[in-house]
Amino acid sequence: MNGLQLTPLQRLQRRTYEILDGAVADSKSKACEIFIAGLVVANVLVIILESVHELHVAYGVYFHYFDLFSVVVFSVEYVLRVWSCGIKYDPVPGSAWQGRREYIFSPYGLVDFFSTVPFYLQLLFPGADLRVLRMFRLLRIFKLSRYNSAMDDMFEAIRAEKDSFSSAFFLLFISCLLFSSLIYIIEGHDQPEVFPSIPAAMHWFMLTIVSGWGGVDPVSIPGTVLVVVTQILAIALAAILTGVVATAYTAQVQRRESLYEMEVREVLADGVVTEEEQLKLKSLQARYGITDEQVEAIAEQVRAEKGTAT
Amino acid sequence: MDIHSTKKTLMEILDGSPAHKSSRYVELLITVVVLVNCSAVILDSVPEIHAQHKHFFHELEFWSVMFFTAEYILRVWSLGAKYAAGEGGAWKGRRQYMFSPFGLIDFFATMPHYLHIFFPTLDLRILRVLRLLRILKLSKYNTALQDLWHAVNSERRAFGSAAFLLLIATIVSASLMHFAEGHAQPEFFGSIPHSIYWSIVTITSGYGNVEPMTKAGEVIAILTGFLGVCMAAILTGIVASAFSNQMSRKKAAYQSQLRQVMADGVMSDAERESLRQLQVKYRLSDAQVQAAMDEAKSSKSN
Numbered sequence: 001m002n003g004l005q006l007t008p009l010q011r012l013q014r015r016t017y018e019i020l021d022g023a024v025a026d027s028k029s030k031a032c033e034i035f036i037a038g039l040v041v042a043n044v045l046v047i048i049l050e051s052v053h054e055l056h057v058a059y060g061v062y063f064h065y066f067d068l069f070s071v072v073v074f075s076v077e078y079v080l081r082v083w084s085c086g087i088k089y090d091p092v093p094g095s096a097w098q099g100r101r102e103y104i105f106s107p108y109g110l111v112d113f114f115s116t117v118p119f120y121l122q123l124l125f126p127g128a129d130l131r132v133l134r135m136f137r138l139l140r141i142f143k144l145s146r147y148n149s150a151m152d153d154m155f156e157a158i159r160a161e162k163d164s165f166s167s168a169f170f171l172l173f174i175s176c177l178l179f180s181s182l183i184y185i186i187e188g189h190d191q192p193e194v195f196p197s198i199p200a201a202m203h204w205f206m207l208t209i210v211s212g213w214g215g216v217d218p219v220s221i222p223g224t225v226l227v228v229v230t231q232i233l234a235i236a237l238a239a240i241l242t243g244v245v246a247t248a249y250t251a252q253v254q255r256r257e258s259l260y261e262m263e264v265r266e267v268l269a270d271g272v273v274t275e276e277e278q279l280k281l282k283s284l285q286a287r288y289g290i291t292d293e294q295v296e297a298i299a300e301q302v303r304a305e306k307g308t309a310t
Numbered sequence: 311m312d313i314h315s316t317k318k319t320l321m322e323i324l325d326g327s328p329a330h331k332s333s334r335y336v337e338l339l340i341t342v343v344v345l346v347n348c349s350a351v352i353l354d355s356v357p358e359i360h361a362q363h364k365h366f367f368h369e370l371e372f373w374s375v376m377f378f379t380a381e382y383i384l385r386v387w388s389l390g391a392k393y394a395a396g397e398g399g400a401w402k403g404r405r406q407y408m409f410s411p412f413g414l415i416d417f418f419a420t421m422p423h424y425l426h427i428f429f430p431t432l433d434l435r436i437l438r439v440l441r442l443l444r445i446l447k448l449s450k451y452n453t454a455l456q457d458l459w460h461a462v463n464s465e466r467r468a469f470g471s472a473a474f475l476l477l478i479a480t481i482v483s484a485s486l487m488h489f490a491e492g493h494a495q496p497e498f499f500g501s502i503p504h505s506i507y508w509s510i511v512t513i514t515s516g517y518g519n520v521e522p523m524t525k526a527g528e529v530i531a532i533l534t535g536f537l538g539v540c541m542a543a544i545l546t547g548i549v550a551s552a553f554s555n556q557m558s559r560k561k562a563a564y565q566s567q568l569r570q571v572m573a574d575g576v577m578s579d580a581e582r583e584s585l586r587q588l589q590v591k592y593r594l595s596d597a598q599v600q601a602a603m604d605e606a607k608s609s610k611s612n
Contacts, residue, residue: 163593164553167455174445177348181442184355198355212515224507231514235542236549240458243549250554251598258601265604 010087017084020077022147033147036077040143043070047137067119067137074116074140081112108146115139149289153252160255161248168240172209175237179230180205187223191216209234256288261298268302314391321388324381340381341448347374348445351438371441375423378444382416412447419444457556457593465552472544476513479541483534484509490526513538560592561602568606 006014019029043066049055050063081103088099103109118136145151158165180201188195194216195201208214208230218224263284267277285295323333347370353359354367385407392403407413422440449455462469484505491499498520499505511519512534522531567588571581589599 160595164458167458170449170455171458174449177352177442177445178439181351181355181439185436185439197357198352202352211517213511213517213519217519228507228510228514231510235514235545238542239545239549242546243551243553246546246550247553247557251557255595255598255601258604262601262604 013084013087016080017087020081020084036073037144037147039070039073040140042066044138044141047134051134070140071116071119074112078112078116081109108143111139111142115143149287153289157245157248157252160251161244164244164247165241168237168244171240172237175233176202176205176209179226179233183218183223183226183230186220186226187216187218190219190223205230209237256290257294257298260284260288260290260295261302264298264302268299268306317388317391320384321391324385324388343374343377344444344447346370348442351441355438371423375420378416378420382420385413385416412449415443415446419447461552461556462549464556465548468548468552472541472548475544476541479534479537480506480509480513483513483530483537486530487522487527487534490524490530491522494523494527495520509534513541560594561598564588564592564594564599565602565606568602572606 018026019032022029022033046063046066050060056063082100085099085103086096088102089095104113114136118133122133181198183204184195184198184201188201195204204214204216208227212231212234214227214230216227218227260281263281267273267281281295319330323330323336326333326337350367350370353363360367386404389403389407390400392406393399408417418440422437426437481502485502487508488499488502488505491505498508508520511517512531516535516538522528564585568585571577571585594602
């Protein structure tokens with residue numbers, strides 16, 4: 001089945017899918033993206049302003065109408081997305097719900113759902129706590145992450161280095177247990193109000209690790225040594241975490257460059273670059289966030305290699 | 311002969327060898343017991359909880375000590391199978407384990423209970439900390455932690471010079487502060503050791519526990535705080551470069567192995583398996599391996 005045989009309804013479905021998905025960059029999907037993103041930003045601003053009591057009293061009605069408007073827009077968006085995702089695996093018969101299920105249970109789909117539906121729940125059960133509702137509305141900000149790859153990049157980098165991260169956390173865990181029990185033993189007698197138990201000492205330890213200063217002056221000499229060692233450990237742990245993150249991002253950039261280079265090599269293998277291949281490279285470059293200079297350097301290198309080989 | 315093979319199997323299971331399925335369950339069991347134990351020690355230190363569940367914690371401690379004792383004895387016994395009689399005999403493997411860091415941890419995590427039985431007057435709180443040492447038993451299963459240690463260890467010269475810098479900075483700022491503030495606040499800066507504590511707090515946290523009172527003291531305090539930022543930057547830089555050096559070392563080792571395998575043009579199943587094991591050991595991602603293979607292939611074709 002190809003594009004010519006689609007019914008008008010199917011054509012409309014495909015067009016909707018293209019616009020909402022934004023995979024094919026054209027002016028309509030761009031406009032749709034900007035509209036939704038703008039609405040999300042306005043929504044978050046309204047939620048923040050609404051929590052100021054004076055503003056809520058003065059403009060509560062407008063805030064309410066705005067929320068009503070956004071819920072309608074987001075509901076239409078959600079319904080359109082679910083409907084249009086049926087076309088994702090189109091040529092395969094009976095696949096309409098596969099695409100839909102995939103979207104509904106993807107992180108984006110869940111965010112779309114949970115940032116909109118609580119509003120209707122409130123209509124059904126007016127007694128619900130408003131603050132909980134407000135929290136759900138704040139979920140709308142995650143709708144923006146669809147249009148920005150920063151979040152995906154971060155998760156990918158963390159996944160690639162998950163062993164290093166887990167060992168850093170393990171180190172934190174072990175040192176938390178040991179240091180807080182040590183300080184409990186050494187200083188617990190002298191300052192029972194600050195270190196009455198190991199959990200209380202753990203609170204002191206975490207404060208020291210995150211801020212460098214746990215707010216307690218030790219009274220004994222072993223206690224002083226322990227506090228100093230804990231503070232140095234705080235710097236070391238921060239350094240380890242920073243180092244792991246830095247390495248993870250560097251490795252990610254390298255990985256992407258080598259993947260891109262592979263693709264370039266494949267494209268150049270037959271000596272001609274078709275329009276389609278060029279488009280593919282362009283979209284890959286956009287997805288990996290590679291700059292034009294890097295692309296030029298990679299292409300230059302591959303060309304030079306080819307030149308020496310022949 | 312039969313008892314020997316049992317010993318060997320037990321050694322492999324306790325060692326976490328992937329050849330036995332049960333080794334994973336043993337690892338999981340020990341991890342769970344250790345975690346339950348440590349939570350119990352922590353909760354037991356809260357006076358209210360201690361008053362209420364004293365007997366339960368006592369029972370738990372008794373049974374876990376029995377468990378860890380059995381584990382320790384089995385480890386020592388089974389490690390007799392590590393070396394054949396010609397290579398040093400049964401006690402060589404046992405000695406090696408008993409004096410390894412893990413063996414010492416296993417020993418000291420179990421002993422306090424027996425010590426308490428023989429010397430009932432010992433301070434209970436010290437026993438409690440010795441019991442918390444059991445958490446270190448888990449580090450045996452965290453190979454990434456050993457990686458971290460190797461990465462840090464390979465940059466120990468850089469760390470040493472950073473520590474030296476820290477030492478000098480601390481002493482200089484502490485003595486300057488002593489001269490500047492010693493008269494104004496003798497209770498905090500009356501001696502250089504007292505000022506050293508202030509310097510370290512300021513360098514590590516940027517927040518001094520004592521406000522300076524003189525103009526000179528203020529300038530020194532700000533400079534010391536700034537030094538702290540520099541120290542953090544230096545340490546971070548060292549750790550980051552240690553990690554990336556380690557990663558490139560691993561990649562180079564993998565690549566040289568790959569080149570060796572590809573030298574004869576065919577890749578047998580055994581070679582493929584050994585490469586896969588190396589990838590797991592070095593924790594390289596599939597994409598990295600793919601890139602290394604492509605590179606090896608393209609350099610071969612040139």
